[in-house]
């Protein structure tokens with residue numbers, strides 16, 4: 200078992216309770232360290248599950264569990280073929296009790312809370328961790344406070360609500376919520392369950408690496424999306440420990456992925472300072488502007504000989520569809536980023552097509568508001584069918600300048616009868632997408648603001664197709 204908390208910078212030891220993430224002496228990051236000589240031979244017992252790895256987790260006397268972990272590792276043959284990869288695996292963490300990898304952290308944290316008789320947990324979260332913690336706290340009769348930023352995926356918020364967490368909104372992004380929760384836990388003495396502030400979460404998440412090592416072995420590459428950066432480090436730490444213990448004989452290269460709209464860790468890796476204005480991405484799970492575990496993530500990437508890169512939201516949404524259509528997995532956008540990154544990495548000759556790759560699918564797409572909205576819009580547009588396309592063409596024609604009826608018919612290539620065109624025009628007028636006026640005895644049609652918005656929505660949907 201890991202001995203205790205040690206500072207990565209100065210090596211100083213710290214008490215592991217109450218939870219803390221930075222060294223009281225130098226402020227460096229704290230982590231649990233394995234004393235390899237003391238541990239000797241490690242035996243994992245029982246079926247593949249989170250608690251199978253108890254010998255390599257910090258010691259707990261109580262075990263809080265909802266059967267987390269033991270998630271499938273799929274051979275993504277169709278997706279791999281599409282990309283030209285023969286050995287591509289998806290680690291499907293959507294199969295955890297609340298449909299994300301954060302259940303591992305919640306299980307270990309609630310176990311630790313029970314050991315110390317802690318009655319109230321507090322956590323800053325932009326989604327998955329709040330949902331996981333709320334569920335585990337509910338099951339074990341612990342009060343759960345979550346501090347969320349303004350932008351949170353609706354499905355994750357619904358989970359927190361239904362598990363009866365006490366929810367408070369603070370700040371624009373999770374960075375603000377984390378600052379607030381740090382002070383709140385110190386003031387109230389509530390148990391600090393924020394992943395960025397409690398090193399147990401990294402310990403819990405390293406079990407993902409342990410499982411993959413048993414399910415497949417050590418891949419050449421492990422691709423992980425980065426918000427705060429803690430997850431990438433967790434995976435690296437897991438493989439590193441197996442290697443130190445002599446259980447495996449190689450290490451994977453870590454490819455850390457962010458969205459182009461918010462990529463502070465990638466920028467730090469590439470030593471570029473791109474200011475894109477206000478950070479934004481539809482992958483809300485990785486919308487973190489000031490990643491607290493940046494140094495850890497960079498260490499994982501550099502020590503492993505890996506790479507960091509960012510992908511556009513458009514690439515993320517396209518990847519989201521590929522995973523679903525080819526492998527039947529509905530991933531949240533943050534996880535789909537790993538597949539988008541794989542494409543980039545292959546094109547950029549960072550990863551060879553004969554290398555083995557594991558992508559981490561952190562959570563379910565059902566949790567993500569933006570994806571659900573985009574898909575439901577698409578369904579509506581598909582139902583409108585052919586009729587929709589003529590109306591769209593008319594709107595597009597009129598977006599450049601006003602035109603009269605005959606002109607529209609002519610510019611559409613005289614494909615339909617003129618009465619049919621007039622019928623479409625009348626319907627668009629009735630829906631408020633167009634207005635008409637008379638000039639020089641001709642009836643002109645003009646796009647309204649509403650029409651412009653509809654056209655914009657169509658463009659957004661088309662990005663997904």
Ligand SMILES: [Zn+2]
Nearest residue numbers: 206209222225
């Ligand atoms: Zn220190």
